[in-house]
Amino acid sequence: MELNISNNNKQKMTVINGGHFFDLSGFYEEVSSVLMKDADWKVGSLDGFNDILYGGFGVFENGDTVQLTWKESQKSKQDLGFEATKEFYENKIKQGKPFNIELIQEKLDELIDGKGQTLFEILIEIIESHQNITLILD
Incomplete structure (x- = not known):
């Protein structure tokens, strides 16, 4: 779980680590801990995941530019295949x-x-539907 804020362009950088989970409920736990740090609810559905990507719930606000790196994405592609x-x-x-x-x-x-x-492809599509988020599969 990492969150770095670059001072030059105010782009927020966050990391989802595929090594931390092996199924969809584990993915929800990971994104809840990474993106919803101080919120009192957790992601538990594809719609909920989409909702938090709009911002304003956790570590970034609506309209913030976010770079989301998905580490071990090939493992996740298999796990969520x-x-x-x-x-x-x-x-x-x-x-x-x-x-x-x-x-x-x-x-x-x-x-x-x-x-x-697949679930992996659905999650990628959800992320890519948010214009302010740049996804990097690592």
């Missing part, structure tokens, strides 16, 4: 409401057909 994603969708289907079972089944079918995104 096909098997973890398949299990993620299957668990949501088993749980049922409030989840949209038809949509989740479609996503599972796409994954199995080799067309769907």
Whole structure:
């Protein structure tokens, strides 16, 4: 867990370490400890992860320029790959409401057909959707 603030351009730098987790709940723990230092709630969903990237909840504010380095990203790519994603969708289907079972089944079918995104790819897409965040896969 690191947070460095560069004085020249006020870009905040933070690090997610893939060596600190091996599954999605571990990823949520890691980003909670890194990005939500003094907040009284933790990330527990993909939507929650997206929400904290807007800033204003933890270590950076809305609109801050952030450089996010994901160390051991290749390990995370495997940890949060096909098997973890398949299990993620299957668990949501088993749980049922409030989840949209038809949509989740479609996503599972796409994954199995080799067309769907893995959790790792979904997380990358979420990060990259925030224009103020530069992602570095290390």
